Amino acid sequence: MGNSGGKSNAAAAHASPETAALAAQPRFPCRKCGKKVLQTVLHMHELQCAGNTGHTSKKSSKHNLATPLAIDGDADESKRAVTAAGSSSRHGLESPAKVNCPYCHKPLLASVFHLHIAPCQERHDHNVALQLHRSLNMSDAEREEQKAAAAAQAAAAQAEHDAAVAAELSLGGLEPGPIGTNGRIDRVDEASGEFARVRDAFAATVRRKKVVAVWKVTNERLKARYELLRTQIAEVNAAHGKTVRDANEALMFHGTSFRAIPLICELGFNRSFCGQHGTALGKGVYFAQQASYSANPTYSPAHEGVSHLLYCRVAVGEYTKGASRMVTPPPREEGGVLPFDSVADRAATVGGGKPSVVVVFQDAQAVPEYIVSFKSS
Secondary structure (H helix, E strand, O other): OHHHHHHHHHHHHHOOHHHHHHHHOOEEEOOOOOOEEEHHHHHHHHHHHHHOOOOOOHHHHHHOOOOOOOOOOOHHHHHHHHHHHHHHHHOOOOOOOEEEOOOOOOEEEHHHHHHHHHHHHHHHHHHHHHHHHHHHHOOHHHHHHHHHHHHHHHHHHHHHHHHHHHHHHOOOOOOOEEEOOOEEEEEOOOOOHHHHHHHHHHHOOOOOEEEEEEEEEEOHHHHHHHHHHHHHHHHHHHHHOOOOOOOOEEEEEEEOOOOOHHHHHHHOOOHHHOEOOEOOOOOOEEEEOOHHHHOOOOOOOOEOOEEEEEEEEEEOOOEEEOOOOOOOOOEOOOOOOOEOOEEEOOOOOOOOOOOOEEEEOOHHHEEEEEEEEEEEO
16 A cells, blocks of 8 residues: 555656646535545446446446446447447357447447446546637737737648649739830630630640730730731732742741840840850741740740740741751742741741741841640649
């Protein structure tokens, strides 16, 4: 007795303040079984004892192996389950039935149920009383700290969610409105036929990319410059053209970076920047018939997870095959003066259609019509 008392005193000396305070609280005997429990759980314990018709005393509970301790009026159901478990075991069934502990929900055989339930209930009662004690004895500062921690956790989760949504809806830094003094971009309605035409032209050759926005570019000054040059090209070809009799206008794609978009939409194309990604067909501005060429990350690097390319009107005119040394189109005839309007990846043929890649050497020979914003799908 002396040794056990010493161990108890030593354990009490090393117990936490909450556990020590809990141990010091008075306990009251159950009117059914006589067991002493904390006042905070006495009512629940007596209800359990009352529901357990076979549990009339500590002595009877030790010998009543087929009757589990029930809670909240479930005594009959628990008794039937345990009795069924014992019955199936006695009749030699392969898988004897099990009963879940009402506290830890662990499935147990009927033969060991009574050995498990008492200590499990005691642990449950202790945890409930400890949580109640902590809640009742928590200071205002601790409550505020707990609230602040919960609020911070909720804010972090919301920020993570907002970031994910923003990434999904990101337009790569573009916003509708003026660009410089002459240019302007406006987002095209996704339900419109205009959006569908541009999207379909892009999707015709591009795979695993999703168009997230189409922007209409408006710049009357650039448009006037282009229309003037387009008319001149058409007039020359009407008189001297061999493969075309007009400006041979085409809608073509041009890959670019996010930083270059405002400059192009405000000032137009600038062949001075040629050579950044090669000049295989000449030192000019490159346009592609297929979006897959311009959508290459080399030509259209991503910004904030979104890439952009321009869909442009180009006055292709009469063209010939280009070469890397060219700074202007070559003459149409040997020893002649009149040059071709542009160069391409192949020479022109009568009725042969438009080339895949075109290079122009006059900045006003093309004008941006749309910006296509896209990202990997």
